[in-house]
Amino acid sequence: xxxxxxxLFLSVREGDSSVINCTYxxxxxxxxxxxxxxxxxxxxxxxxxxxxxxxxxxxxxxxLLNKKDKHLSLRxxxxxxGDSAIYFCAEAYTGGFKTxxxxxxxxxxxx
Amino acid sequence: xxxxxxxxxxxxLKTGQSMTLLCAQDMNHEYMYWYRQDPGMGLRLIHYSxxxxxxxxxxxxxxxxxxxxxxxxxxxxxxxAAPSQTSVYFCASSYSKVVGxxxxxxxxxxxxxxxxxx
Numbered sequence: 306x307x308x309x310x311x312x313l314f315l316s317v318r319e320g321d322s323s324v325i326n327c328t329y330x331x332x333x334x335x336x337x338x339x340x341x342x343x344x345x346x347x348x349x350x351x352x353x354x355x356x357x358x359x360x361x362x363x364x365x366x367x368x369l370l371n372k373k374d375k376h377l378s379l380r381x382x383x384x385x386x387g388d389s390a391i392y393f394c395a396e397a398y399t400g401g402f403k404t405x406x407x408x409x410x411x412x413x414x415x416x
Numbered sequence: 417x418x419x420x421x422x423x424x425x426x427x428x429l430k431t432g433q434s435m436t437l438l439c440a441q442d443m444n445h446e447y448m449y450w451y452r453q454d455p456g457m458g459l460r461l462i463h464y465s466x467x468x469x470x471x472x473x474x475x476x477x478x479x480x481x482x483x484x485x486x487x488x489x490x491x492x493x494x495x496x497a498a499p500s501q502t503s504v505y506f507c508a509s510s511y512s513k514v515v516g517x518x519x520x521x522x523x524x525x526x527x528x529x530x531x532x533x534x
Contacts, residue, residue: 309458313456336522338522340525345527345528346527346528347420347506347508347525347526347527347528348459348506348508348523348525349525350522350523350524353522393458393459397522404522404523406451406458406459407458408456408457408458409458
């Protein structure tokens with residue numbers, strides 16, 4: 306069945322780059338998303354990539370997609386303490402209304 | 417523009433009590449969803465709706481019921497609360513026909529309802 310997997314924790318120093326990885330199983334997915342969840346809040350969409358793209362850059366965020374390996378990554382350049390949060394990878398398919406979420410990667414940024 | 421609003425934000429129940437969680441969206445979205453979030457398990461879909469008057473079961477529907485009598489509202493009910501239903505509940509909505517197809521319209525989330533059942 307459909308599944309999205311992520312590592313649970315990542316710790317980086319302020320100013321370094323963070324790379325959060327995700328693997329997915331459904332080859333028919335259309336859009337792949339990254340959401341950010343800050344403490345006590347809901348999920349907010351950070352960025353997304355269409356499944357026929359390899360890379361998307363949006364300011365400090367770079368999304369890389371390896372369709373062959375079904376691997377998605379989110380790179381945050383110049384990581385700041387305000388980037389500390391849980392990051393969810395998600396894939397959408399079946400016409401767009403079904404979305405499967407990973408368990409989330411908790412990013413710790415050390416000053 | 418409020419987006420997705422959930423009420424209440426916090427609630428403590430005793431085992432066996434019932435309650436309804438309310439979700440309202442003002443984006444004219446067709447699809448609405450209820451998830452629960454538990455540590456280390458990400459988001460699990462409870463029920464969803466693809467339009468007014470329709471509902472469907474998600475991944476973990478047992479012990480919950482839903483209704484979507486109005487397009488903007490999606491209600492989640494617990495008929496007889498159990499400690500295993502202690503969780504954070506999130507409502508989400510997506511897909512406005514005015515924007516285009518559903519393929520590139522991500523879900524918008526509320527801030528969650530923290531529910532504890534003793």
